Amino acid sequence: GAGVSQSPRYKVAKRGQDVALRCDPISGHVSLFWYQQALGQGPEFLTYFQNEAQLDKSGLPSDRFFAERPEGSVSTLKIQRTQQEDSAVYLCASSSPRQRNTEAFFGQGTRLTVV
Amino acid sequence: GNSVTQMEGPVTLSEEAFLTINCTYTATGYPSLFWYVQYPGEGLQLLLKATKADDKGSNKGFEATYRKETTSFHLEKGSVQVSDSAVYFCALLSTGRRALTFGSGTRLQVQP
Numbered sequence: 703g704a705g706v707s708q709s710p711r712y713k714v715a716k717r718g719q720d721v722a723l724r725c726d727p728i729s730g731h732v733s734l735f736w737y738q739q740a741l742g743q744g745p746e747f748l749t750y751f752q753n754e755a756q757l758d759k760s761g762l763p764s765d766r767f768f769a770e771r772p773e774g775s776v777s778t779l780k781i782q783r784t785q786q787e788d789s790a791v792y793l794c795a796s797s798s799p800r801q802r803n804t805e806a807f808f809g810q811g812t813r814l815t816v817v
Numbered sequence: 818g819n820s821v822t823q824m825e826g827p828v829t830l831s832e833e834a835f836l837t838i839n840c841t842y843t844a845t846g847y848p849s850l851f852w853y854v855q856y857p858g859e860g861l862q863l864l865l866k867a868t869k870a871d872d873k874g875s876n877k878g879f880e881a882t883y884r885k886e887t888t889s890f891h892l893e894k895g896s897v898q899v900s901d902s903a904v905y906f907c908a909l910l911s912t913g914r915r916a917l918t919f920g921s922g923t924r925l926q927v928q929p
Binding site for chain 2: 705706733735737742743744745746747750757758761793795805806808809810811
């Protein structure tokens with residue numbers, strides 16, 4: 703596709719529900735990132751994939767958060783037993799790894815509201 | 818650890834005014850520095866970047882100079898337009914990492 707696509711754009715979950723957020727990166731981009739953006743704050747790193755390998759998951763806030771990218775393209779961020787503090791915008795970004803400083807392209811994000 | 822500090826917003830300016838948004842950073846090694854912009858209803862977009870000390874990034878009339886001695890990367894524009902109204906994020910990419918570290922963002926509102 704032309705850009706990074708995320709779905710759904712908006713998700714309302716009851717506390718305790720599990721949610722799954724999807725990211726379709728730009729075709730051919732092997733690097734994929736997930737960030738969490740709380741209201742009024744900048745994005746904070748959650749996890750990073752290179753192809754299907756999850757190389758860095760140091761930003762995941764708890765073991766309720768899980769991400770996968772089984773075929774090295776589409777990625778899913780799963781949050782189990784959602785809590786109110788999980789309410790945020792979840793951003794996905796992809797980039798080409800050929801140069802370390804290459805631009806990361808961001809999706810529009812999924813706004814998660816836990817009620 | 819790495820961190821980015823931006824001036825708090827909102828910054829409200831009249832059209833054609835001069836803009837400065839301050840950004841300072843803390844990082845080990847020699848990070849690359851970025852400004853991203855988020856227009857209403859859209860995703861983050863790269864505005865400009867600089868990869869080494871004294872580099873100047875520029876795009877769409879915006880400029881920022883990588884100042885290692887003051888650990889700063891202030892964003893400037895000589896004459897803002899209403900269409901520049903957005904949230905601006907300063908970010909760094911430190912040596913050995915792949916993920917960006919962002920500041921908290923500065924909202925710019927330009928009035929006609």
